[in-house]
Amino acid sequence: MTASDFTIKNRHxxxxxxxxxxxxxxxxxxxxxTAALTVLLLLFSIFMAIPMLLIISNSFKPQDELFVFxxxxxxxxxxxxNYRDMFIVMSTSNVPFLRYVFNSFLVTGVGTAGHIIxxxxxxxxxxxxxxxxxxxxxxxxxxxxxxxxxxxxxxxxLVMSKLHLVDTYAALIIPAFGMSLGLYLMKQxxxxxxxxxxxxxxxxxxxQNVIFWRIVMPNVKPAWLTLLLLSVQSLxxxxxxxxxxxxxxxxxxxxLNQITGSGTTVNIARAGIGAAVAVFMMIIPILxxxxxxxxxxxxxSSSGMKD
Amino acid sequence: MNKKKNGFSAFWYRYKADxxxxxxxxxxxxxxxxxxxxxxxxxxxxxxxxxxxPTFIGFRNYFRLFLDDSLFPIALKNTLLIALITGPGGFxxxxxxxWVLNEIGNKTRAALTLxxxxxxxxxxxxxxxxxxxxxxxxxxxxxxxxxxxITYKPIQWLTDxxxxxxxAIIVMLWMSFGAGFxxxxxxFKNVDARMYEAAAIDGIKNRYQEMWYITLPSMxxxxxxxxxxxxxxxxxxxxxxxxxxxxxxxxxxLYTMVHLLQDYGNVRYEMGYASAVATVLFLIMxxxxxxxxxxxxxxx
Numbered sequence: 001m002t003a004s005d006f007t008i009k010n011r012h013x014x015x016x017x018x019x020x021x022x023x024x025x026x027x028x029x030x031x032x033x034t035a036a037l038t039v040l041l042l043l044f045s046i047f048m049a050i051p052m053l054l055i056i057s058n059s060f061k062p063q064d065e066l067f068v069f070x071x072x073x074x075x076x077x078x079x080x081x082n083y084r085d086m087f088i089v090m091s092t093s094n095v096p097f098l099r100y101v102f103n104s105f106l107v108t109g110v111g112t113a114g115h116i117i118x119x120x121x122x123x124x125x126x127x128x129x130x131x132x133x134x135x136x137x138x139x140x141x142x143x144x145x146x147x148x149x150x151x152x153x154x155x156x157x158l159v160m161s162k163l164h165l166v167d168t169y170a171a172l173i174i175p176a177f178g179m180s181l182g183l184y185l186m187k188q189x190x191x192x193x194x195x196x197x198x199x200x201x202x203x204x205x206x207x208q209n210v211i212f213w214r215i216v217m218p219n220v221k222p223a224w225l226t227l228l229l230l231s232v233q234s235l236x237x238x239x240x241x242x243x244x245x246x247x248x249x250x251x252x253x254x255x256l257n258q259i260t261g262s263g264t265t266v267n268i269a270r271a272g273i274g275a276a277v278a279v280f281m282m283i284i285p286i287l288x289x290x291x292x293x294x295x296x297x298x299x300x301s302s303s304g305m306k307d
Numbered sequence: 308m309n310k311k312k313n314g315f316s317a318f319w320y321r322y323k324a325d326x327x328x329x330x331x332x333x334x335x336x337x338x339x340x341x342x343x344x345x346x347x348x349x350x351x352x353x354x355x356x357x358x359x360x361p362t363f364i365g366f367r368n369y370f371r372l373f374l375d376d377s378l379f380p381i382a383l384k385n386t387l388l389i390a391l392i393t394g395p396g397g398f399x400x401x402x403x404x405x406w407v408l409n410e411i412g413n414k415t416r417a418a419l420t421l422x423x424x425x426x427x428x429x430x431x432x433x434x435x436x437x438x439x440x441x442x443x444x445x446x447x448x449x450x451x452x453x454x455x456x457i458t459y460k461p462i463q464w465l466t467d468x469x470x471x472x473x474x475a476i477i478v479m480l481w482m483s484f485g486a487g488f489x490x491x492x493x494x495f496k497n498v499d500a501r502m503y504e505a506a507a508i509d510g511i512k513n514r515y516q517e518m519w520y521i522t523l524p525s526m527x528x529x530x531x532x533x534x535x536x537x538x539x540x541x542x543x544x545x546x547x548x549x550x551x552x553x554x555x556x557x558x559x560x561l562y563t564m565v566h567l568l569q570d571y572g573n574v575r576y577e578m579g580y581a582s583a584v585a586t587v588l589f590l591i592m593x594x595x596x597x598x599x600x601x602x603x604x605x606x607x
Contacts, residue, residue, distance in 0.1 A: 029410075029513075029514060030513065033513070033514065033515075034410075037407045037410070040403075040407065041404070041407045041408070041411075041419070044400075044404060044423075045419060045422060047481070048422050048423055048425075048426070048481065048484075049422055051426070051432070051435045051436065051439060051481065052422070052425055052426070052429075052432070054435055054438070054439065054447060055432060055435045058435075058438070067445040068445070069444050069445060069450055069453075069454070070450050070451065070453075070454035071445070071446075071447045071450035071451060071454075118331045118332045118335070119332060121328045121329070121331065121332065122328060122329045122331070122332035122333065124328060125324075125325035125326075125328050125329055126329065129325050131322045131325040131326065132322070137329065137333065140336075140341060141336070143593070144336070144340050144341070145535050145536075145539065146535055146538070146539060146592060146593055146596040147344075147539065147542075147589050147592045147593060148539050148540075148542060148543040148592075150542075150543060150545055150565045150568065150585075150588070151344075151347065151568075151585045151586075151588050151589045151592070152340070152343035152344060152347060152585070153568070153569075153572060153585070154347065154350070154568075154572045154578055154581055154582055154585065155342070155343035155344075155346035155347045155350065155582075156339065156343050158346060159338060159339065159342065159343060159346070163338075174335060174339070175335065175339040177331070177332070177335050178332055178335030178336040178338075178339055178340065180336060180340065181486070183332060183336075207324075208324040208325075208328070212328070229428070230486070233427070233428050233430075236430060237430025237431055239431070242573075253430070253431065271438060274434070275435070278429070278430075278431060278432050278434065278435065281429070281430050281431065282425075282428070282429035282430060282432055285428040285429065285430070286421070286425060286428060286429065289421060289424065289425075289428055290421060293417055293420060293421065294417075296489060297420075297489060297492055297493045297496065298493070299493075300486070300489045300490045300492070300493035300529075301490075301493035301494065301496065301497045303486070303489075303490040303493070303528075303529065303532050304490070304494070304526075304527070304528020304529045304530075304531065304532050305528050305531040305532045305535070305600075306528055
C-alpha cells in the first residue's frame with residue numbers, strides 16, 4: 001500500500017482518469033497460457049511436496065513398512081511408535097533429554113529476543129536519522145549479505161576463544177544478535193514510517209527513547225515477526241558446531257544426531273525415528289510462518305535494494 | 308584545543324542518542340562478521356597451526372593453492388559449476404513461481420507459499436534426500452523407477468560420479484525458495500494496478516509483455532535483493548552436500564571450496580592455508596555479487 005505511490009510513472013498520469021471505467025485489472029489472459037502456467041505450478045508443487053510428505057509419512061510408518069518394494073508414499077498401518085521410541089531413546093542418554101530441550105529453547109529464545117531488540121534499535125537511526133558514518137555502516141551491512149559464514153569459520157573460532165566464549169551459551173546467542181539480514185530488513189521497513197509522525201512527536205517534546213518505543217516499535221510489528229521467523233529459522237536447527245563441546249550445553253539437534261546419525265553414517269535401522277525427529281523439529285518454525293505469513297510478505301515488500 | 312573540545316562535545320551532544328542506539332548491534336556485527344574477514348585475509352599470508360603463533364610467509368599459501376594443490380582445481384570447478392546452475396536456476400524459478408502464484412487466489416497462494424518455503428524453514432529436513440536417493444532397491448527414487456520399469460537395477464545416486472552433480476542440483480533447487488522468493492511474491496503483489504490499466508491502454512498485448520515492460524522494471528529493487536540471496540545461497544551448499552553425500556564425497560565429485568577449507572582448517576589444522584582458501588572464496592562471492600548488481604542496476 002505505502003510503497004505503491006511512487007511507482008506510477010509521470011507519463012501515465014493522464015491515464016489515471018480511466019480508473020473510473022472500472023476496467024478489468026488484467027489484460028488478455030489467453031486460455032492456453034493459463035493452462036500452461038497451471039500445469040507448471042502443479043508439477044512444481046508435486047516436486048516440492050513429495051519429500052515433505054515422505055518425511056511426515058515415514059514418521060508414522062511401522063518398521064516393516066519403511067523398507068518395502070515398491071515404495072509407499074503413505075503408511076498402511078500408521079503408528080505413533082516412532083514418536084514414542086524417539087522419547088525413549090533420548091531419555092537413556094547421559095544428559096537428561098529435557099536438558100537438550102531447555103538448551104535449544106534458551107538459545108533460540110534469548111537469541112531471537114535480543115536480535116529483534118538490538119537490530120531494531122540500530123535500524124531506527126539508520127532509517128530515520130542523519131549522522132556521520134551512517135551510509136558507510138549500512139553499506140557494510142549490505143556487503144555482509146553477500147558472503148556466508150563458511151568463509152569466516154576459522155577466525156570466528158579464534159575470536160570466540162579469545163573472548164573466552166567457547167563452551168558457553170553466549171557463543172551461540174551473542175552472534176545471533178548481530179545477524180545482518182534482520183537489521184537490513186528492519187531498516188528498510190522502518191523507512192516507510194512517515195517522517196511527519198516522528199516530527200510531530202519531537203515537537204511535542206518526546207525524546208529518542210519515547211519516540212522509538214512508543215511510535216517506531218508499534219509501527220513495525222510486521223518486521224518483528226519477520227525477524228522472529230528468520231532468527232528462529234537459523235537458531236532452532238543449530239546442531240554440532242565449533243563452539244560447544246560440553247554435553248550439557250548441547251542443543252536438541254545434537255542429541256537427535258546421536259540417535260539417527262548423519263551423512264554417510266545414517267543409522268538406517270532408525271530411519272523411522274529419524275523422520276519423527278525431523279517432523280518434531282519443523283513444527284515450531286512452520287507454525288510461526290503459518291501465523292505470520294502476511295506480515296512477513298508485507299515486510300518483504302520493502303526488502304528491495306536501491307541502485 | 309578548547310575549540311576542538313567544544314566542537315566534539317557539540318558533536319557528541321547532537322549525535323549521542325544515534326550512536327548509542329547503533330552501538331550494541333555494530334559492536335557485535337564488527338566482532339563476529341567484519342573483524343573475521345580481516346583476520347582471515349591477514350592469516351592467509353601466514354603459516355599458523357593454532358598452537359604456535361602465526362609466522363609471515365608472504366604469498367606462499369596462494370602459490371601453493373594455485374600451483375601445487377591438486378584438489379583446488381576440483382573444488383573450484385565444482386563450486387562454480389554448482390553455483391552457476393543453482394544460483395541463476397534458483398533465482399529464475401523463484402521469480403517464475405512467485406509470478407504464477409500472484410495470479411491465483413489468496414488461500415491457495417498462502418498454502419503454496421508455505422509449501423515452497425517449507426524446505427528452507429524446516430532445518431535438517433533435507434536429510435530425507437539421503438533416503439530418496441538411497442542406492443538399494445528400497446531407495447524411494449530407485450524403487451519408483453524400477454517399479455515403473457524405467458530402470459532394471461538401482462542407480463547409485465549418492466556415489467556414482469555420473470549422477471551426483473545432477474542429483475545434488477535437484478536438492479539445491481528444492482531448497483532455493485528462500486527470502487528472495489518471499490521478496491518476489493511481495494514485489495508482484497505491490498505493482499500498482501493502475502500501471503497495468505495504463506499499459507493495456509498503451510497497447511500491451513499479453514501478460515508476457517506486461518511482465519517484461521511493466522512488472523520487472525518496477526520490481527528491480529526486489530530482483531537485486533533476490534540475486535544477492537541466490538548467490539550467497541548457491542555458494543553455501545557445503546553443509547547440505549556433507550549431510551547427504553558425506554565428507555569427502557565419492558571421487559571428490561561434489562568436493563567444493565567449503566570442503567577444501569574444512570579439510571585444511573578442521574582436519575589438518577593448517578589455518579594459514581585454510582584462510583587463503585577462505586579469502587579466495589570470499590573474493591569470488593563478492594566479485595560475482597558485484598557483477599550481478601551492476602548488471603541488474605544497468606538494465607533498462
